[in-house]
Amino acid sequence: MNKASSWQLMTTVMRRDLAVALRRRSDIINPLLFVVIVVTLFPLAVGPGPDILGRIATGVIWVAALLSSLLGSERLFRDDFLDGNLEQLVLSPAPLPLLALGKVAVHWLLSGLPLVILAPVCALLLKLPFEAWGTLMLTLLVGTPMLSAMTAVGAALTVSLGRGGALLSLLLLPLFIPLLIFAAAAVESTLVGTSAYGQVLLLAGLMLLTLMLAPLAVAAAIRVSVN
Amino acid sequence: MSVVIEAKQLTSVRAGRTLFSTLSLQLGAGEILHVEGPNGAGKSTLLRIIAGLLQPLEGEVWLFGEPQHRDPELWQRQTLFIGHKPAVKAELTALENLHFQTQLDGATDVDAWQLLETVGLLGLEDIPAQQLSAGQQRRIALARLWYSQAKLWILDEPFTALDTYGIELLHQRFQQHLENGGSLILTSHQPLTWSGERLQKIRIEHNDEELTDE
Numbered sequence: 001m002n003k004a005s006s007w008q009l010m011t012t013v014m015r016r017d018l019a020v021a022l023r024r025r026s027d028i029i030n031p032l033l034f035v036v037i038v039v040t041l042f043p044l045a046v047g048p049g050p051d052i053l054g055r056i057a058t059g060v061i062w063v064a065a066l067l068s069s070l071l072g073s074e075r076l077f078r079d080d081f082l083d084g085n086l087e088q089l090v091l092s093p094a095p096l097p098l099l100a101l102g103k104v105a106v107h108w109l110l111s112g113l114p115l116v117i118l119a120p121v122c123a124l125l126l127k128l129p130f131e132a133w134g135t136l137m138l139t140l141l142v143g144t145p146m147l148s149a150m151t152a153v154g155a156a157l158t159v160s161l162g163r164g165g166a167l168l169s170l171l172l173l174p175l176f177i178p179l180l181i182f183a184a185a186a187v188e189s190t191l192v193g194t195s196a197y198g199q200v201l202l203l204a205g206l207m208l209l210t211l212m213l214a215p216l217a218v219a220a221a222i223r224v225s226v227n
Numbered sequence: 228m229s230v231v232i233e234a235k236q237l238t239s240v241r242a243g244r245t246l247f248s249t250l251s252l253q254l255g256a257g258e259i260l261h262v263e264g265p266n267g268a269g270k271s272t273l274l275r276i277i278a279g280l281l282q283p284l285e286g287e288v289w290l291f292g293e294p295q296h297r298d299p300e301l302w303q304r305q306t307l308f309i310g311h312k313p314a315v316k317a318e319l320t321a322l323e324n325l326h327f328q329t330q331l332d333g334a335t336d337v338d339a340w341q342l343l344e345t346v347g348l349l350g351l352e353d354i355p356a357q358q359l360s361a362g363q364q365r366r367i368a369l370a371r372l373w374y375s376q377a378k379l380w381i382l383d384e385p386f387t388a389l390d391t392y393g394i395e396l397l398h399q400r401f402q403q404h405l406e407n408g409g410s411l412i413l414t415s416h417q418p419l420t421w422s423g424e425r426l427q428k429i430r431i432e433h434n435d436e437e438l439t440d441e
Contacts (some may be wrong), residue, residue: 006329008333009331009333012327012330012331013331015327016316016319016327016331019318019319019323019327020316020318020319023318023319023355024318079316079317082311082312083312083313083314083315083316083317084311084312084313084314084315085314085316087280087308087310087312087314088308088314088331090280090330091278091279091280091302091306091308092303093300093304093333197427214273224357227280227281227282
């Protein structure tokens, strides 16, 4: 057999996941619509005054992003588990953490990246002052890979439980708290005119750490789940 | 004859029930092992242990005289496991499934069209797998057998949902594999139309510790 390198195997898994996801576009679009709808609800509920909306904008956008990342996160490994592909991934010659990282990357491409692109629209709807838009997008850019990685850990742990949706949310949301605090603090800094450099760097550091450790946890969880 | 796979004193307990204990088996090149037993007796568990997906409570599995944990890569390249879940992506077409599968198996020189023809799915290549019948999906899964270079095939209920022609085709492929010095472990509730001394049978029974080895 021609030996395919681990790297090639990972990209194949990624391309296959992308091909499958593009056949189910609603799974990609629905969480994004969810964010937009949640964001539009706020001006209706708390009133259109720019001072209030502008102050809560970051929090609202980030909480909406966290909740939307939980939508459909169950599905991250569920289909692979049900159709037997998860077993085959475990048996693959490529290291399982690498394949897990590939799946996390695809998840981010389809859920995190669109959110970053969507952020200006949300910021506009909530009248976030323009000077903070860049920081908001930056926090989302470094924060959403972390969301994908941590969601993957939770999804891998609960994949064999059948209906693990609610449990998954309860497991994951507390873990997102540091992310929320630093992201909000970064945008706040920009708003008061100081540099958000520190908070963004800290988020970036957390992201790298998560991306390094989460695939190992995902791999361990998958091995338990196929057991 | 060289020993391909050897299981030593395997014991497996699932959900508090002993499926089998001190089960040993040995399979040489060109031999076929038929694991028999009623539903839920532990046939799939045994196969999953041999494939390396499950850890037995006690005992070891050796491949080419090496224990499983010493060389996982040899294991992964020399064994092919197809479980009763077909590992076919329902959203993708038969052709796409085969295309990705061959790449995942590192067989980049395999022509997916040729493979489709071999397993009798030509003409259905652009239909998503979820719209195909169970037997056709199984054919997609089993297409891996036609290019696999693995020495040991571990197949859980490979004949499920296949029609008589498909079963015949699979038997021919098994024959080729064994003649090339490959080995095969399978479970099946269908009687195997196999003749010759190359066939071993092992029976796993429900009544906890009872085991007969023919």
